[in-house]
Amino acid sequence: MSGRLELWLFALQRISAMILAPLVLVHLATMIYAVQGGLTASEILARTQGSTIWALVYGLFIVSVAVHGAIGLRTVVREMTPWRGTGASAVAALFCVAVLVLGFRAVGAIT
């Protein structure tokens, strides 16, 4: 595997981490705020449906998680299993696609 690819993967993982850090805080704060008066689907949907901001926030969240998690998973697979080459990258790519599909499906359902 070329050094340039590894370096780009490292850079992407760092950048996605920088994006995720504030988004995770926003996500946690919203969760704490949302459960104050009990947790109902209608209350959540009232806040998120038709909201461009929440669609953008969680859309960015999904992309960052897909990139960040997949690169990390690739490293774990390469270190902990015999799949050191394209096998690990294939697992990571599948994970990335799965997170994107499931994530945007969820975002689509609440906004």
Added chain:
Amino acid sequence: MKAGKTLKVDIWRGGEDGYYQTFAVPYQTSQTILDVVTYVQRKLDPTLSYRFSCRVGMCGSCAMTVNGRPRWTCRTHVDLVAEDGHIEIEPLRNFPLVKDLAVDMSVFFDKWRDAKARFVPSEADLDGFANVDPASRERKEASAGIECIGCGICYAACDVVAWNPDYLGPAALNRAWTLVNDVRDADPNGHLKAVAGDAGCHACHSQQGCTSHCPKSLSPTASIAGLKRKTFAALLKGGL
């Protein structure tokens, strides 16, 4: 412990499929682990193989695993590590074993070469010595990592080396970092390219096994973090 007592010393014998042999060694005050091994070799079993040279913590030859941790045996006192008068001495982890306590260090030093961890001279300056400000950030970064004695303890302590045998390892990367910060070096990007590969600085998980075991109290982890920052910046600037 008091003088006159006897230590129970288990020493690894043979190759990878070897065994522990138990020796009884008289305890002495201020006794080091290297003293114990030397006693066994000179008084009890002359076939015991191990490596040492300077005996004063300069040469980096005598590292072994003592009660589960990699240590420089010439500067490790028995009092520090013996557990109820018991000491277990094994060869360093992550190195091919030659025999008993002697490991093959060549893979370790080959990686210094692979990391391009050697000075690249610039055009000879006939006007005199290079002026390097001792207070400059680069000089301070280089100074922080320069006292490595090449003992291999960090390499033995590193789990990433255990997982990925191609990983360049803490010592080679630490040396590369000192050169990246050497303002006289003619090829800083060459050093960065060499460590930016599949098994280079980005493989480090910052677990700090190297840093917590380094007998010289260096922080290869900090050096590797520096290499990550520099390669990242060089990538964005198009230097790599």
